[in-house]
Amino acid sequence: MPYDYDLLVIGSGPGGQKAAIQAAKLGKRVAVVDRREMVGGVCTNTGTIPSKTLREAVLYLTGMSERGIYGQSYRVKDDIAIGDLFQRTHHVIGSEIDVIRDQLTRNHVQIVGGDLIRRLEKFLPVIGHLQCAAVPSRHEPDEGEVNYPAVFEAVDRLGYRGWIGAEYRPRGRTEDGLGWAGAYGVAPPR
């Protein structure tokens, strides 16, 4: 598969984000790759942000930081369950990921998530429609970073019987660009 970047940053934690954005601001074509499904690294997903948010959730829900004013019996919630803490933590993690994604996208940094086939294996039973296009060009699916022969092989192997849409911007005339589909038994119109 051809890759067309000046810089490929491995890891989307704070270090990776800063490196990628700095390079993008210097006019380089940059991608960030991470093995995790979500961007943000340890800082956003498992370390800094979750641990501090859990602490804040405990301080808030127990009323701990306001007891000097409202008295020792003050509480925001009487029965605090782990779900209450996770609810706030997941909300904050989600917002932080949105901010990071937005910042990388605004600076035209490509985010490479990977794991496409593993996700197909997991979710194909509930998928009724697939769409394909080259990444990142959104042209015919015979270029770019997604290995479509391997993806379509997996789709067949997993027994998918739904629709596959070719949702891309043709490089030239639509008819001329249909050659890629011949490899999968789809003949271009005459």
Ligand SMILES: Cc1cc2nc3c(=O)[nH]c(=O)nc-3n(C[C@H](O)[C@H](O)[C@H](O)COP(=O)(O)OP(=O)(O)OC[C@H]3O[C@@H](n4cnc5c(N)ncnc54)[C@H](O)[C@@H]3O)c2cc1C
């Ligand atoms: C529980 C905890 C609490 C913390 N609290 C604080 C705090 O309060 N204040 C503070 O300043 N710091 C805190 N830290 C430290 C802080 O999280 C780290 O210093 C910071 O995340 C480091 O950023 P980074 O970009 O170097 O790496 P990371 O955030 O670790 O990101 C590295 C990324 O690289 C990815 N990666 C690694 N190898 C590969 C590979 N081969 N292929 C693809 N991707 C790969 C990982 O999946 C990960 O997403 C805490 C850490 C922990 C664990």
